[in-house]
Amino acid sequence: MSDDTLRMLRDSAADFATLDGARVRRLRGTDPGFERDRWREMGDMGWLGVLIPEAHGGLGLDLGAAVTIAEQLGRALYPEPYSASAVLATLALLHGDNAALKQTLLPRLASGEIVAGLAWQGERGGLDPDQCSVKLRESNGAQQLEGSSRFVSPAAADGYIVAARAAQGLELHWIARSAPGLACEPEARADGSASALLRFEAVGVSADTRVASPAAASAALRLALDHATLSTSAELFGLMDCTLEMTLDYLRTRVQFGKPIGSFQALQHRAVDMYMQKEMTRATLGAAVSSVLDPACTGEQRAVAASSAKARASQAALAICKEALQMHGAIGYTDEYDLGLYFNRALVLSASLGNASAHRSRYASLAALP
Amino acid sequence: MNYGVPQEQDWDTLSDAAFRAVVRAEVEAHHPAELRYPPRRLRWAENKSWYLRMAAKGWIAPGWPREYGGMGLSASKLLIFLEEMERWGIARFQDHGILMVGPILMRFGTEAQRRRYLPPILACEEIWCQGYSEPNAGSDLANLRTEAKLDGDAFIINGQKTWTTLAHDSTHMIVLARTDKEAKKQSGISFLMLDLKTPGVTVRPIRDLAGHDEFCEVFFDNVRTPATNLVGKLNQGWTVAKSQLGFERIHIGSPKLPEYGLQVLLSVARARGVEHDALFRDRLAQLQLDVAHLGDIYAHFAAIVGRGEALGPEVSLLKIWATETFQRIADLIIETAGEFGGLTGKVQMADGRIEVLAPFYKARPTSIYGGSNEIQRNILARQVLNLPG
Structure with missing residues (x-):
């Protein structure tokens, strides 16, 4: 992909996606928590199909394009589930081995007609996709899903790709939201969006719903998760960059004791520490994306890169938001002021797909000790 | 005029990989093993044999142009050269002549000054x-x-x-x-x-x-x-002196010292039997990431140098991150060492001898020299973040 393509994507995303605090506030706590019209517009812009091949109605671009868009959406605090649907669920489907499902679903995902979620974590969360607690059972010759999955985003998807343990290993199945036996309990997240606790009771599946067989499922799931982890890190980067810029503006203009408070060295040095966290995230995310784009990158190297970036981005975003709040003082703690929107989104994205501590631990277990 | 030893060849005609191989072969064959990874700054009497050899070979000034007796390396080959020296644990000598005086005379000096002072710098006769x-x-x-x-x-x-x-x-x-x-x-x-x-x-x-x-x-x-x-x-004089500061900051920002610190940390942890302790593992992972990410941002600044562009005031962040990461590692070393953290020199621990306090002593002044980290933060606050004075 050329630098020009990337620049065009970045510019169009930046123009389209500016912070609309009123919209973000209005959508909090609603069902589905985002706007279908906006989602289809994102499809029209091509963003939802950047990772989908042209043959299936997408743009056929790569992770570089996805993180570019994600960063801009992070700046604008879009509640639309870009990383969850257009990266995570889309890639799991794309790297599965059901041609017919790809044929039907990928064009609808690319256009924004449907929204998909990926159900892979058990009720306790955690980063190991093999620990999923949904099981595939045979009952009187019929196959059924049993069990539960939590932290599924978005809660109100049109359908979910569900990771399930079968006798031969992991499988992925496409389950429509209306499927009999599926119960969806939304759980409110800090930013006003919802994730779901899905319960499966004798939910019927078949070869037709099988997105990925045991031969493909684990690899597809891991690839999708690593890419979505990087895309979420990019959202966090966009968010922390805006939070810092907002804080610097405040430091330059807020006057106390007859001076802008940004002239006080104690605050200047803390602002520099925020800036360093942000720049470290930028450098690390860039290096991680490059390493994943390298055709020689192995699955393990991809996981190391994703964990490295998410550990830094989650930690940096929270550190920057907490300092931003302190520097703003009481105004920053009000719901009226936009800082709170960034703060609450940082809490959600930092925790989602593994927080800093979980990724540090995965990094340590994968990366060779010096 | 010939300022120094003529070069064996035009290094720029070699590929980066071939050049790296030439440098690596030279250091691995000739650098004295006992001088690798010294725990403190070596005195001239200790490391002059190596550097006089480099001078005689014409390799003492890799970054200088060939017309002034240097190797005439492009910025990217210069970084390879420095990486190979670091990889082999080769300590700097008292090299202000090479790093500062030479470049300053090339830029601000007179022809007479260059003729008088550059040759003995290249020969390591004047330090x-x-x-x-x-x-x-x-x-x-x-x-x-x-x-x-x-x-x-x-x-x-x-x-x-x-x-x-x-x-x-x-x-x-x-x-x-x-x-x-x-x-x-x-x-x-x-x-x-x-x-x-x-x-x-x-x-x-x-x-x-x-x-x-x-x-x-x-x-x-x-x-x-x-x-x-x-x-x-x-x-x-202020203008003359300031012209060399960006380079100093990228040099101090190299991941080499923190990487050395991590090695000592692991040796100490193994000797104390805590390398699998969950709390230790998390703190280690944090520091490993801090060092890995230092490598990422160092590569970013090195690429700027590699393209022949000037470093902006942003490079101060590299100095701060590198030195404070090294200090956090050094702090964890003595914490992990327990009672051994009070013993100086090479300490017998389990079945090896470890200089436990060396990284700590090396790390403390890094945030003071080369412009203290407080000064670096002032620079970033004013010149990069545009905060008011």
């Missing part, structure tokens, strides 16, 4: 130290009081420098001295060269808290240095 800091001019360097008065064909220098690294191993010094007391701070300073054998110069080593004597104080009592030793214009 330079940097006379900048004074007792009352540390972070506030422009407050310096050492004075130089023009008297006929010489400047007469009076005053004192301090924290001068390895002055006792040096033959010459670059001196920042006040030549106009009336002018505003930065504008009354000149950049002078001085032979340390000149009468009136006293060099006194200072013992540091690690027990080493790497730095010195240097006194000037009516010391005469020829007027021809003024570099650049009179009262323009």
Whole structure:
């Protein structure tokens, strides 16, 4: 992909996606928590199909394009589930081995007609996709899903790709939201969006719903998760960059004791520490994306890169938001002021797909000790 | 004129990989094993055999252009050269002549100055130290009081420098001295060269808290240095000195020291049997990421240098991150070492000997020298974040 393509994507995303605090506030706590019209517009812009091949109605671009868009959406605090649907669920489907499902679903995902979620974590969360607690059972010759999955985003998807343990290993199945036996309990997240606790009771599946067989499922799931982890890190980067810029503006203009408070060295040095966290995230995310784009990158190297970036981005975003709040003082703690929107989104994205501590631990277990 | 030994070949005709192989073969074949990864700054008597060999080979000034006797390496090959030296644990020598004096004379010096001073720098016959800091001019360097008065064909220098690294191993010094007391701070300073054998110069080593004597104080009592030793214009010394600071910051920002710290940390953890402890593992992982990400941001700045572009004030963040990461590692080393953290020198731990305190002593001054981290944060706050003064 050329630098020009990337620049065009970045510019169009930046123009389209500016912070609309009123919209973000209005959508909090609603069902589905985002706007279908906006989602289809994102499809029209091509963003939802950047990772989908042209043959299936997408743009056929790569992770570089996805993180570019994600960063801009992070700046604008879009509640639309870009990383969850257009990266995570889309890639799991794309790297599965059901041609017919790809044929039907990928064009609808690319256009924004449907929204998909990926159900892979058990009720306790955690980063190991093999620990999923949904099981595939045979009952009187019929196959059924049993069990539960939590932290599924978005809660109100049109359908979910569900990771399930079968006798031969992991499988992925496409389950429509209306499927009999599926119960969806939304759980409110800090930013006003919802994730779901899905319960499966004798939910019927078949070869037709099988997105990925045991031969493909684990690899597809891991690839999708690593890419979505990087895309979420990019959202966090966009968010922390805006939070810092907002804080610097405040430091330059807020006057106390007859001076802008940004002239006080104690605050200047803390602002520099925020800036360093942000720049470290930028450098690390860039290096991680490059390493994943390298055709020689192995699955393990991809996981190391994703964990490295998410550990830094989650930690940096929270550190920057907490300092931003302190520097703003009481105004920053009000719901009226936009800082709170960034703060609450940082809490959600930092925790989602593994927080800093979980990724540090995965990094340590994968990366060779010096 | 030939300033130094002619080069064996035009290095730029080699691919990066081929050039790396040439450098690696040379250091692996000839660098003395006992000098790898020294726990402290080596004295000239200890590492001169290696550097005289490099000088004789024409490899002492990799970054200098060939017309001045250097290897004439492109920025990217220079980084490869430095990486290979670091990879093999080769310590710097008292190389201010190569890193500062040479480039400054090429840019600001006269032809006569270059002919006089560059050849002995290349031959390692004249070793330079940097006379900048004074007792009352540390972070506030422009407050310096050492004075130089023009008297006929010489400047007469009076005053004192301090924290001068390895002055006792040096033959010459670059001196920042006040030549106009009336002018505003930065504008009354000149950049002078001085032979340390000149009468009136006293060099006194200072013992540091690690027990080493790497730095010195240097006194000037009516010391005469020829007027021809003024570099650049009179009262323009601040500009001359500042021109080399960006490079110093990227050098201090290399991941080498923190990586060495991690190795010591792991040895200590294994010797204490805590390397699988969950709490230790999490703290280790945090530091490993801090070092890995230092590598990412170092590569970013190195690429700027590699493209031949100037480094902006942003490079201060590299210095801060590198030195504070190293300090966090050093802190965890002594914490992990328990009782062993109070023992100095090479300490017998389990079945190996580990210099437990060396990284700690090495790490502490890194946030002080090269412009303290507080000064680096001031620079970032004002020049990058545009916060008000």
